[in-house]
Amino acid sequence: MLSEQERREIEAHARHYPNNRAVCIEALKVVQQHRGWVSDDGIADVAEALQITPAELESVATFYNMIFRKPVGKHVILLCDGVSCWIMGYERLHQHLTNRLGIGLGQTTADGRFTLLPNVCLGACDHAPVMMMDDAHYQDLDPARIDEILASYQQEEEKSTDGNAADP
Amino acid sequence: METPLTHNISPGKEPPDLVQYEKTGGYAALRKALTMSPAEVQAAVKESNLRGRGGAGFPTAQKWSFVPMGDDAPRPKYLVCNADEMEPGTFKDRLLLEGDPHQLVEGIIISAYAIQADVAYVFLRWAYKLAARRMERAIAEAYRDGYLGKNILGSAYSLEMYLHVSAGRYICGEETALLNALEGKRANPRAKPPYPQVSGLWGKPTIVNNVETLCNLPHILNHGAKWFKSLSRSGDGGTKLYGASGRVKNPGLWELPMGTPLREILEEHAGGMRDGYQFRGLLPGGASTDFVTADHLDVAMDFDSMQSVGSRLGTGAMIVLDDKTCPVGMLLNLEHFFAQESCGWCTPCWSGLSWIEEILQDMEEGRGKTSDLELLESHTHLLGPGHTFCALAPGAAEPLQSGLKYFRDDFERHIHEKGCPWREHGQGMQM
Ligand SMILES: Cc1cc2nc3c(=O)[nH]c(=O)nc-3n(C[C@H](O)[C@H](O)[C@H](O)COP(=O)(O)O)c2cc1C
Ligand code: SF4
Ligand code: FES
Numbered sequence: 090m091l092s093e094q095e096r097r098e099i100e101a102h103a104r105h106y107p108n109n110r111a112v113c114i115e116a117l118k119v120v121q122q123h124r125g126w127v128s129d130d131g132i133a134d135v136a137e138a139l140q141i142t143p144a145e146l147e148s149v150a151t152f153y154n155m156i157f158r159k160p161v162g163k164h165v166i167l168l169c170d171g172v173s174c175w176i177m178g179y180e181r182l183h184q185h186l187t188n189r190l191g192i193g194l195g196q197t198t199a200d201g202r203f204t205l206l207p208n209v210c211l212g213a214c215d216h217a218p219v220m221m222m223d224d225a226h227y228q229d230l231d232p233a234r235i236d237e238i239l240a241s242y243q244q245e246e247e248k249s250t251d252g253n254a255a256d257p
Numbered sequence: 258m259e260t261p262l263t264h265n266i267s268p269g270k271e272p273p274d275l276v277q278y279e280k281t282g283g284y285a286a287l288r289k290a291l292t293m294s295p296a297e298v299q300a301a302v303k304e305s306n307l308r309g310r311g312g313a314g315f316p317t318a319q320k321w322s323f324v325p326m327g328d329d330a331p332r333p334k335y336l337v338c339n340a341d342e343m344e345p346g347t348f349k350d351r352l353l354l355e356g357d358p359h360q361l362v363e364g365i366i367i368s369a370y371a372i373q374a375d376v377a378y379v380f381l382r383w384a385y386k387l388a389a390r391r392m393e394r395a396i397a398e399a400y401r402d403g404y405l406g407k408n409i410l411g412s413a414y415s416l417e418m419y420l421h422v423s424a425g426r427y428i429c430g431e432e433t434a435l436l437n438a439l440e441g442k443r444a445n446p447r448a449k450p451p452y453p454q455v456s457g458l459w460g461k462p463t464i465v466n467n468v469e470t471l472c473n474l475p476h477i478l479n480h481g482a483k484w485f486k487s488l489s490r491s492g493d494g495g496t497k498l499y500g501a502s503g504r505v506k507n508p509g510l511w512e513l514p515m516g517t518p519l520r521e522i523l524e525e526h527a528g529g530m531r532d533g534y535q536f537r538g539l540l541p542g543g544a545s546t547d548f549v550t551a552d553h554l555d556v557a558m559d560f561d562s563m564q565s566v567g568s569r570l571g572t573g574a575m576i577v578l579d580d581k582t583c584p585v586g587m588l589l590n591l592e593h594f595f596a597q598e599s600c601g602w603c604t605p606c607w608s609g610l611s612w613i614e615e616i617l618q619d620m621e622e623g624r625g626k627t628s629d630l631e632l633l634e635s636h637t638h639l640l641g642p643g644h645t646f647c648a649l650a651p652g653a654a655e656p657l658q659s660g661l662k663y664f665r666d667d668f669e670r671h672i673h674e675k676g677c678p679w680r681e682h683g684q685g686m687q688m
Contacts, residue, residue, distance in 0.1 A: 105378075105419040107459060111441040114424050152443040153424030155383050167384075171345040172544055173502035175590040176582050209427060209594060210345040211384050214574070215500065215508035224386045 091134045095119055099138065109139040113149055117156050126157040154208075162197040162204040164242060167221040171210030177217035178231070185232040189239060202246075259488055260512040261476040262469070262496060266356030272391055275398040278359040284404060286478035290367045291412045295326065298371040302474070304482035306494040311339055311430075311467030312542065312571050313648075314493075314560035323454035324372045324462045333375035335463040337439070338365050338471055340381040340388070341423060341430035344543035345594060346576040349498040350468035352510055354381070354388035357472075358395035362418070364471035366404060367478060369416050372464055377418040380435055383425045392420055427598035431647050432465040434600065445600050446647035469498060491516025491559040497570075499558060501527035503577030504534045510574075516562070520554040522575070535580040538663055542571020544591050545652025547659035548578070567659065583679035584664040585671050588657055589617040595653035603645040609636050610653055620668070623676035630668055634661055 091099070102115035116139060120131045127150055136143040150156045168186060170179055183194070186205060190198055197204040213219045216228030220235075227238055265273050265281060273281065290298050303318035325331065338361065342350040353361060361379075369377050379396075381389055396418050399405045407415045421439060423429050429438045433447035436458050457463020473495055477485050486494045493515050499522050500510045506528030513522065519541065523529065530536050538550045541558065547568035549556070556562050563570045578587060596610035613636050616629050640654035661668065670678050 105421070106441075111439065113441040114438070115421075118422070118424060149441065149443055153426055155423075155425035170590070171594070172540075172587060172590050173346050173576055176503050176576070176578070176587065208384075209343060209598070210347065212342055212348045212351045212382075214346050214348050214502035214576070215510060217502055217508075221384060 091120075091138055092123065095123055095134075096138065098122075099135075110141060113139055113141060113146055114153065114156075117146075117150055121157060126160050128160075160197070163202050164223055165204045165206060167206050167208035167211070168194075169209070169211045169213075169217070169219045169221075170207045171214065171217075173210070173214035174218040179218050181232065182218050182220070182230055182235065185235055189235070258514070260496060261480075261488070262353065262360070262472050262498065263356065263512045265360065266352065272355065272357050272395075273359060275359060275395070275402060278357075282479065283359055283475075284363055286475035287363050287366055287370075287404065288410065290370055290478050291410060291414060295371050295373055298367065298478070301482060302371065302477060305477045305485040306482070306492070307470065307473055307477060307485070308493050308560060309467055310469035310473075310497070310572075311465075312344070312545075312569075314570060317466065317470055320454065320466075321368075321372050321464060323452060324464060325455065326373060330373070331461055333461055334372060335458045335461060336365060336369040336372060336374040336377040337432075337435065337458070337463060337465045338377065338379045338468060339430060339432065339435060339465050340379055340385070340468045341435065342382055342385075342468070343427045343430055344545065344572050344574070345591070346502055346540065347500065347543045347572040347574040348502075349500055349510060349572060349574060351385055351388060352498065353468050353472050354385060355391055358388075358391045359399070360472050360475060361392070361468060362395050362399050362404070364474040365418065366399075366409070366416060367474045368464070368466060368471055370414055372462070373414075374416065374464070377416060378439060378458075379418070379420045380429070380439060381420060381422050382429075383422050389420065389422055396420060426600075427594075428600045428647075428649060431649065434647070435465060436463065443600075445602055448646060489515040489559075491557050491562065493559045493561070497558065497573050499526070500572075500574035501577060502574070503539070504531045504579040504582070505529065505577055506531050516557040516559040518555055518557050519549070519575075522558065523554065523577070527577075530577075530579060533581075537578045537580050537582075537584070539578060540571075540576045540656055541568055542573050542575070544576070544594065545649075545655055546571040547655040548663050549659075550663050569655070581679070583621075583677050584660055584667050585617060585620055586677060586679065588660050589614065589621055591656050592617055592653060595649065599649060600647075603650065605639040606645050606650040606653075609639055609650070612636065613653075613657065620671045621677050621680075623671075625668075625672040625675075627669075627672055629672070630661065630665075633657065637661070 098119045099116045103112045116135045121127050136146045194207050211219045213228050218230045219228045307317045308314040365377050405418050428434045429444045431446050434444040438444040453463040488496050496512050497515045502508045511526045538548045540546050549568050553566045560570045592613045596614045599607045601607045637654040637658040640650040642651045
């Protein structure tokens with residue numbers, strides 16, 4: 090079932106469209122925002138709320154790249170493989186990330202922390218090569234810069250687990 | 258040199274909020290438009306010679322002229338701002354969205370007024386997170402101060418505006434696919450006719466215009482067609498956002514007179530090639546345009562001039578190929594992109610493109626045959642205009658057909674040397 094929060098957010102989007110069907114992509118994004126990805130249950134919940142068949146919704150969900158139908162890690166890395174980034178060193182970065190994380194494109198690290206996905210042009214080609222991690226763009230990348238970024242995420246997490254430990 | 262589109266934009270600076278935007282003359286054009294009839298607004302745009310900046314260069318006022326007008330026109334009518342920007346190598350709309358969102362909001366309202374649209378959607382690509390926040394805020398401010406909603410500024414005209422953040426796929430940028438995406442369907446392009454102007458979103462009259470196209474409207478209304486034409490160095494009016502990426506000294510984006518010669522953009526603005534790299538060619542306007550070479554650098558970057566040398570202005574974002582990068586590898590990257598983004602409707606597109614990708618991959622890995630060159634060439638014809646539902650396939654053919662023409666020796670070397678010469682010499686191409 091949709092949570093109260095999910096339902097409210099979907100209803101806010103629904104006001105922008107003349108029928109339920111049109112809200113389905115926004116609704117899938119809402120569910121993904123809250124649950125990390127869109128499971129079969131997520132499909133069923135949205136389909137029921139919008140009164141469309143799960144099969145129809147499934148065919149829409151699988152069409153779009155940013156609807157995840159498989160679980161993803163805590164952080165999603167989108168590595169740009171657009172042509173400008175390719176010219177400026179995509180292959181080297183790809184190699185480096187694969188070595189660092191021990192996973193290939195489309196995979197998630199065993200500890201569930203990172204998912205590495207390829208992505209088309211991220212719209213920052215004058216600062217190629219580029220990647221996105223969660224909601225942030227990182228540009229003018231080289232292997233050293235990637236190590237810095239990964240380390241900063243690590244520190245961030247250590248800080249937040251420290252915080253939790255202090256919590257009674 | 259005047260730079261109307263970017264006069265409020267400076268890197269790293271917050272965009273003007275509504276009050277600041279008004280201080281620099283913002284929303285004066287909308288006020289003026291509301292004193293004119295929709296037909297008068299259309300006439301002003303027609304006189305300016307504005308051509309669409311989404312890639313195809315279709316005259317904006319002519320596109321609008323097919324929308325049914327008057328009391329018995331079907332309602333509601335829609336205006337859609339195409340902010341999907343996913344053409345590889347292209348990053349111009351992002352600057353306008355992030356840098357001056359009110360300019361775009363004002364442009365959309367003026368266009369919507371010109372066709373008497375009731376609802377406007379901004380179709381934004383998901384990766385532009387900052388743009389989404391800034392557009393959201395600008396739209397809310399415009400509602401707050403009476404530029405959107407019922408009876409705009411006390412006039413009889415009303416307009417609702419909504420932001421739709423796409424779930425991501427290149428084909429969504431094609432205007433009829435975009436309409437299906439907005440309707441909550443798979444983004445397959447639609448057969449034309451009927452054209453969206455007559456039967457678009459939910460079967461109602463709809464105009465789709467690009468971000469940069471729409472941003473020109475406040476300035477055309479404020480300063481007139483004569484001024485707009487005087488900005489340009491060619492027959493097409495106005496300025497253009499030109500970009501450059503690849504191994505140039507100073508990659509970036511510049512607002513320059515429409516028709517600025519390629520050489521001037523490449524050498525004066527992009528600073529020429531980086532030390533140690535030679536120029537070999539460039540795609541002038543994104544991934545789906547034909548290569549041009551050193552022989553073409555004196556050509557003006559406008560719609561007709563680029564066409565006259567067998568390419569297209571496209572998005573005006575040039576991607577530069579240097580001598581240390583393999584042209585076959587670059588084409589493999591491009592055709593992989595197109596193959597992956599094909600929506601799968603037309604056989605020459607989905608099956609042809611994955612075949613092309615395979616041939617290029619084989620060539621890179623030393624399995625190329627002389628007959629492959631003919632095969633590739635025949636594919637470019639099959640992908641050409643008229644064989645498919647939408648322009649993705651012809652777009653995919655453009656870099657390949659011109660690459661085969663200008664870099665034939667490099668293809669042959671891959672075949673004869675059984676592998677990629679750029680990789681063999683130990684340093685790869687990715688230094
Ligand atoms: C595969 C494909 C992708 C496209 N992507 C975009 C895009 O991201 N943004 C855009 O404005 N136009 C894009 N277009 C062009 C649109 O179909 C349409 O021509 C354009 O939005 C019209 O705007 P204009 O008349 O203002 O130029 C694309 C076309 C094709 C065939
Ligand atoms: S040309 Fe390609 S992308 Fe366009 S409709 Fe046909 S299959 Fe789909
Ligand atoms: S090609 Fe990577 S950001 Fe454009």
